[in-house]
Amino acid sequence: MAEQPLISLRGLTREYRMDAETVYALRGIELAIGTNEYVAIMGPSGSGKSTLMNVIGCLDTPTRGEYWLNGTEVSRMSDDELARVRNREIGFVFQTFNLLPRATALHNVELPLIYAGTSARERRRAASRALERVGLADRMHHRPNELSGGQRQRVAIARALVNDPSILLADEPTGNLDSVTSQEIMAVFGELHTQGQTVLMVTHEADIAAHAHRVVTLLDGVVHSDSVREAA
Amino acid sequence: MRLTNLAEGAMMAMDAIRSQKLRSALTILGIIIGVATVMSMASIVQGIRGQIFNTLEVVGPTTFRILRFFSSTPLNPDALPREVRIRPVLRAEEAEAIARLPEIHYSAIWVGVFERLEYEGSRTQPTVVYGADERFMEILGGGITAGRVFTSPEARSGAPVVIIEEEAVANIFGQINPLGRTMRIAGRPFRVVGVYRKPENIFQPPGQEISAIVPFETAKRAFRYDETNSLIILVKPREGVTVARAMDATTVQLRRMRSLRPGDPNTFDMITSDQILDVFNRLTGVFFLVMIVLSSVALMVGGIGVMAIMLVSVTSRTREIGVRKALGATRREILWQFLIEAATLTLVGGAIGIVVGLTAGEVLKRLLGFETGVPVWSAVTATAVSVGIGLAFGLLPASRAARLDPIEALRYE
Structure with missing residues (x-):
């Protein structure tokens, strides 16, 4: 990580004004994520991990602080500019x-x-190729209700990959799946990571x-711990 | 970019229509009714107009007519206003004098009456019988298929001879050869001397088909007629003479015959084919206006229906909008997708309305015996109007969709 990181968050703060009260969801996040990292964001509910996910996903903008994505500051962009960034x-x-x-x-x-x-x-x-990558070449013309939960999530992963994005952002990707299917989906993520994809995942399950x-790990809107380990 | 977006919007719309068939059908019913009304009216009016133009082609657009008094509706002969009563009744001598003018090719006085034709117990409804001269085909067109026209002596002397129109022949004579037989009109005997065939495509108001022609002199003696509404002098200018010049010459001649001093107003009215068309256009114009107002109400109701359904659709698809935004749709793209969806909905309604309206117009035209004509301009207008309604009434729901916050929308249950 000698070069510029893919994602760089500096003093990122997000507060919501509810009537007279101000609620702090994020209170000064400092975080850098490099290309081809595989990061899980954890934390109890209310720790701010969903808000962080929304900001990183360019669905939300921080109240204060900076968010640099791929060398561009996206924290002050307009709605339509953010839509373009999300798309690319x-x-x-x-x-x-x-x-x-x-x-x-x-x-x-x-x-x-x-x-x-x-x-x-x-x-x-491109869409056919993405579906092949997640092993659904033979299900292309099926509608979601004709697919199993695991297959649906694979379609969603294919959709996320089709634009060749800088980051794959997964929000509780196995939350609606049984444990066997969860393992399958995690294998897909692992495979994509091996192929060079940067993956960022929010989860509250330790085994995921x-x-x-x-x-x-987030706690009360700040980074509580940040641990890198070798191999999985 | 816009083109792929258009296709996506249209696809979304077709999806929505397919998945909610009944709801969509009810939504676009107002549009269908509105468009169908305008289209059927337009196609009928177009059909009638086409017939009138054809007739003018046949008769020659240069023919003009002289009347005691011109009004778009017939006057009550028993209660004529003073300005009409002071005018003299048209006379055969006047028509003959006009015919002698170098500018004039044909001029004759005609009388039109409604009478029943009878032959040995078979009887028609009252139909149009003209008292005219032997050159009546100068005006009516068509030809003689059997027998002959009446001779000048017959015409002058008021001989009881008649030329019957082909269809009327079939009605009262059936298979019998009518030539030389005596039949009755208004209870008086007439000898059939000829069979007349109308030109193709001649326009006649329903119930006013020409069925017999007798000499003017004969008609004048045999039938009761209304001197104001039924007498008419038909004038056709010589070839190469403008209608205006022929009308000037005719006016001078009539004024001299009636001893009118300079400054006196004319005591007759003269109208051209164009003026007849004008009257028709005015009448159909009013008719059209009423139809447009009525169908606008239907279209408004339809538009409001579309708006209501689109609002429901936006709400029920909040999550979908969130997903689309997360995947990179801008506000403008969402706005356009929903506008296109609304426009597709109304376009489908409009298309059905056009088909229904044209079919209804066609059926009516067949029933009334008109030649058919497809009014292209009204189909184009109807299409444009229905798309316009979709865009106008889709704007509120579409902008609501475009303004949705993606995070809220994704969280929506």
């Missing part, structure tokens, strides 16, 4: 998959490319976090 740099994987129910797996994976302005032919090609190479 971030791949989201949600706990509840968040697939469009009436669209096929292929079309779900094509969605980010639609907003990137990619041509239909190129979209189809154990797959990551670095675990950052």
